[in-house]
Amino acid sequence: MRFIDLEELKPSIQHLIPALEATQAAVVAETDPVKRAALINGNRAQWVALRTAFEAYSHGKCWYVECKNPGTDDDIDHFRPKLGVKEEPTHPGYFWFAFDWTNLRLSCHRANRPRVNPEGAGTGGKAGHFPLVVPTARAFNPANGKGQEVPALLDPTNPYDVAMLTFQQNGEVDLSPEFKGQAMPEAKLAASRLILHLDWPAFRDARVVLYNKIQRTVDRGVREAPNDFSGNVAPTEAFYDAVRDLKNAMKAEEEYSAAARVYVESFKHIWWVRDVVLRVVA
Structure with a gap:
């Protein structure tokens, strides 16, 4: 999961926002639930129209799991x-x-649509799920807005949530080490692991x-690397x-690039990974 900066994304969908806002106003004004x-369903095309810009921003990757x-x-x-919340009928x-x-x-599809995990981890899929860390804080009407809700699902548009996640x-x-043992991050990871099929x-x-x-x-780099920065031995093209290959694995357009960053950082005890690779990565 990489951070999705909605402010960076906004210019590419600016022309679609007025129609969305107009429909939103009509939806809120309609008091008959049916x-x-x-x-809402009749105007589905309005949110589907955002897909192209969303995909371009994330290089065609799912915002939740970074797969293409x-x-x-x-x-x-x-x-x-x-149209409803699974956790609150x-x-x-x-x-x-x-x-x-x-x-x-x-x-x-896998992160969003209901499926039973073939390894017995339960049924997940985001769909209509929206658990909260504190269920009693749930907002029920437009006047509440978001209220005091703290979602129990990791949100790629929330930098704090993105920082919580690491990979083994x-x-x-x-959970990233600094969040281990904290009730809220632990709850978010547990819910997201199941519901988002992470x-x-x-x-x-x-x-x-x-x-x-x-x-x-x-390992290939270790075989070819000079001992230090002295310059006495010129680095080889290999x-x-x-x-370059390590740097490229961490590029935003690559699948699972957040995991790649974690994996490369696990080798930072090697001088050139620490002082070269991790300094040149964007």
């Missing part, structure tokens, strides 16, 4: 669900955010492959290739 739901899905159209997920859904573009996230060598997600086998296995590739690249 008519309101029909109005070139053979399918990613979903536009309503972070706060628009009496909730009408956050209809007052149905056309708020800042409530929308680009999601792959076995491909599983984990440890779905295909995602986990891809991160393992990535770690092994980075380890082999580091060494520069290793540096």
